[in-house]
Amino acid sequence: MINENLATPLARLGAHLLEIGLMLVTLGIGWIVWSLIIWGKGTTPAHQILKQAIVNDKTKEALSWGHMFVREFVIKGLLVGFLSTFTFGIFYIVDSLFVIKEDRKTLHDRICSSAVVQL
Numbered sequence: 001m002i003n004e005n006l007a008t009p010l011a012r013l014g015a016h017l018l019e020i021g022l023m024l025v026t027l028g029i030g031w032i033v034w035s036l037i038i039w040g041k042g043t044t045p046a047h048q049i050l051k052q053a054i055v056n057d058k059t060k061e062a063l064s065w066g067h068m069f070v071r072e073f074v075i076k077g078l079l080v081g082f083l084s085t086f087t088f089g090i091f092y093i094v095d096s097l098f099v100i101k102e103d104r105k106t107l108h109d110r111i112c113s114s115a116v117v118q119l
Contacts, residue, residue, distance in 0.1 A: 005117055005118045005119075006103075006104045006115060006116070006117055006118070007052050007104065007116040007117060007118045008104070008118075009099045009100050009104060011050065011052065011118060012099050012104070012116055013099075014046075014050060015044075015046040015047050015050050015052060015116075016046070016096075018046035018049060018050065019031075019044060019045065019046035022034075022045050022046060031045055035072070039063075039065045039068035039069060039072065040064070040065040040068070041053070041062060042054050042055060042061075042062025042063040042064070042067075042068060043062070043068075044068075044072065047116070051118065051119045052116055052117065052118055052119065053116070053117055053119055054068065054071065054114050054115070054116055054117075055114065055115055055116075055117055056113060056114060056115075057105070057109070057113050057114060057115045058113060060117075063112075063114060067112070067114075070112065071108065071112040071114055075108045075111050075112055076108050079108075079111075080092060080095055080107075080108055094107065095107040095108060098110070103115075104116070
């Protein structure tokens, strides 16, 4: 079981910005390969560097590879991406702003029953 220290909104913002930087530096290819390898540990490249993990909000266990695929690709990539494009970025902003609530969960965290913790 992973420690339940929820990552702060600032730590989550840092992870998001680092994720973008890693995608750019690796031209996307390296980031995709790295992601596919470490999703089984319940993390992403930026979260791994910043010592954060994505856990199931009920069991507090690291997400499985399949759950990470659904969270990162299906929900964040396809669903949030589509809705953000359709709403001219408003959905992305709303999704991100949910992190300032007390439980520090974005909309995609709520959909996936996940939380980001600091290790």
